[in-house]
Structure formats: C-alpha cells, structure tokens
Amino acid sequence: KAGVTQTPRYLIKTRGQQVTLSCSPISGHRSVSWYQQTPGQGLQFLFEYFSETQRNKGNFPGRFSGRQFSNSRSEMNVSTLELGDSALYLCASSGRKAGGTGELFFGEGSRLTVL
Amino acid sequence: GENVEQHPSTLSVQEGDSAVIKCTYSDSASNYFPWYKQELGKGPQLIIDIRSNVGEKKDQRIAVTLNKTAKHFSLHITETQPEDSAVYFCAASKGQGGKLIFGQGTELSVKP
Numbered sequence: 001k002a003g004v005t006q007t008p009r010y011l012i013k014t015r016g017q018q019v020t021l022s023c024s025p026i027s028g029h030r031s032v033s034w035y036q037q038t039p040g041q042g043l044q045f046l047f048e049y050f051s052e053t054q055r056n057k058g059n060f061p062g063r064f065s066g067r068q069f070s071n072s073r074s075e076m077n078v079s080t081l082e083l084g085d086s087a088l089y090l091c092a093s094s095g096r097k098a099g100g101t102g103e104l105f106f107g108e109g110s111r112l113t114v115l
Numbered sequence: 116g117e118n119v120e121q122h123p124s125t126l127s128v129q130e131g132d133s134a135v136i137k138c139t140y141s142d143s144a145s146n147y148f149p150w151y152k153q154e155l156g157k158g159p160q161l162i163i164d165i166r167s168n169v170g171e172k173k174d175q176r177i178a179v180t181l182n183k184t185a186k187h188f189s190l191h192i193t194e195t196q197p198e199d200s201a202v203y204f205c206a207a208s209k210g211q212g213g214k215l216i217f218g219q220g221t222e223l224s225v226k227p
Contacts, residue, residue, distance in 0.1 A: 004158070033213030042220060043159070043204060048213035056214045090158050094213055101147040101208050104215070106158030 002027065004107035006091050012113045018079040021110045025072050025093030031055075032074040033104060034066060037088040046089075049074055078112075086114045117142045119207050121218025129226055134192045136221045138205035141186070145207040148181060148188050149215065153202045162203075163190070195225045 005024040013019050025032050033056075034046040045058040049068035066076040072093075078085055088109040096102035118141040128134050140148075146167040151159035165172045165179045165188065172179050176195075181188045192199055202222050206215040 031213055043206075043215075043217040045214045045216070050212065056211050058214070092158070092213060096212065101210050101212065103149070103161045103164070104159075104213060106151075106160065108156065108158050 004091055004093050004105050006089075006107035006110050008110060009108065010111045010113075012115060013081050014115050015081055015083060017081050018077060019081060019112060020075055020077045021089055021091075021112075023074045023076075023091030023093075023107060025074070025091075026095070026105055029093035029095045029105070030072055031094040031096060032068055032072065033092045033094070034074070034076050035090040035092065035106075036060075037090055037109070038086075043090070046076065081114045083114050086112060088112075117145075117207070117209075117216045119205060119216050119218040121205050121221060123221060124219065125222045125224070127224045127226065128195050130195060130197060132195055134195050134199070134223055134225075136190045136203055136205065136223075137187065138189070138207075138218050139185075139187050140207040140216070142207065142209060142216075143186065144209045145186075145216075146210055147208040148179070149206050149208075150179060150190050151204045151206065151217075153204065153220075155201075159204060192223075195223075197225050197227050199223060200225045 031050045033048040048056040068074045090109045092104035092106045121138045149164035153159040178191045205218040
C-alpha cells in the first residue's frame with residue numbers, strides 16, 4: 001500500500017508570492033491534516049479535511065488555506081508569502097471515521113524556503 | 116490555551132540503557148496521547164499511543180504511562196539500540212480528529 005505522497009518535496013519562493021502544496025493520502029483514507037514544522041515552533045496544526053469538508057482549523061492567518069477533492073487528495077495554499085513561512089509542511093492522512101482519533105500517517109513533507 | 120511541554124529536549128544514552136521522556140499537558144479535556152518518532156528527512160511515525168481510560172500500555176521495548184490527575188505522561192524505551200536514535204514527539208488530543216497538540220520534541224541519541 002502506497003504511503004502519503006507530498007509534492008513538491010522542495011521549493012523556493014520569494015516574499016509576496018503564493019504557493020500550492022499537494023498531498024495524496026493513503027488509499028481509502030478520507031481524513032487529511034496539515035501541519036507546519038519549524039525549529040522554533042515545532043509541529044503546529046494547520047487544518048483538517050474530511051470528505052471534502054474542513055473539520056478543524058489551527059491558529060494561522062487567513063493566508064493559509066486548503067481544500068480537499070472528491071478523491072481525498074488535498075492541497076494547501078499560502079498567499080503573500082512571508083519569510084516566517086519557511087518551514088516543512090507535513091500532510092497526514094487517517095483512516096478513522098468522522099469524529100474520534102486515530103493514527104496519523106505522515107508524508108515526508110514539502111520543504112518551503114521563502115527568500 | 117492548549118499546550119504540551121516535553122522534557123528533555125536532548126537525551127544521550129548508551130546502547131542497552133533505558134530512556135525516559137516526559138510530557139505535561141494543560142487541557143484536562145485531552146483524552147488521547149500518541150507518541151511519534153521522526154527520523155532525519157522523514158515524517159513522524161506513530162510508535163505507541165494511550166487513551167485516557169488506560170494508565171499504562173506496553174509494546175515490546177516501549178511503554179507509555181499516563182497520570183490524568185497530574186496531567187502527565189511518559190515514554191519509556193528499554194534496551195535502547197542505535198536505531199532508536201531520532202526525534203520523539205509527544206502529543207495530546209481532545210478527540211478532534213487530526214488535530215494534535217505536539218510537544219517540542221526530544222532528540223534521542225543512542226551511542227554504541
């Protein structure tokens with residue numbers, strides 16, 4: 001069974017630009033969560049999608065957005081990039097039913113550098 | 116607000132020794148406590164988890180204990196091996212699906 005796939009793995013942008021990251025969950029998983037990982041703030045929850053609906057949102061500005069498609073693939077978008085957005089963006093999928101908790105399967109992440 | 120504190124930030128042990136990592140959570144509504152291991156260049160991977168109705172759980176060399184009164188939970192690794200070297204994260208959840216509050220991580224180094 002293929003794992004969680006994130007693309008691109010590495011990208012460099014400049015301040016003010018926008019970026020879109022993609023995540024393909026494990027087949028059959030309907031939940032996709034996004035996390036930002038930085039040395040200073042650690043792992044911080046961005047948002048979760050379940051069956052194309054945003055179920056939960058972390059404390060990030062509106063520049064961070066996401067969506068999920070009918071095949072459970074998800075994208076996140078960051079607009080008007082700032083230097084502080086440089087981070088590893090991790091996607092995780094879960095086979096849990098709506099509600100409750102369960103194991104998150106993480107991808108290897110997309111490393112974003114903002115210059 | 117929700118917060119998870121993790122200690123120590125770095126831990127170095129000799130192969131065969133035990134390692135203990137401790138976490139404290141702030142939200143008493145938390146009911147699920149997973150531990151993740153992250154190796155260099157990879158995403159975190161679940162190694163063990165515990166729910167609030169259980170005080171202790173063990174899986175081979177790994178065990179987790181939970182003290183709900185103190186809002187404290189710990190990871191114990193016995194007979195450490197060099198391949199245990201990684202960054203370990205504790206986390207807490209209130210049952211909100213994929214939303215986990217992570218600790219800051221512990222970099223474990225196991226010296227042969």
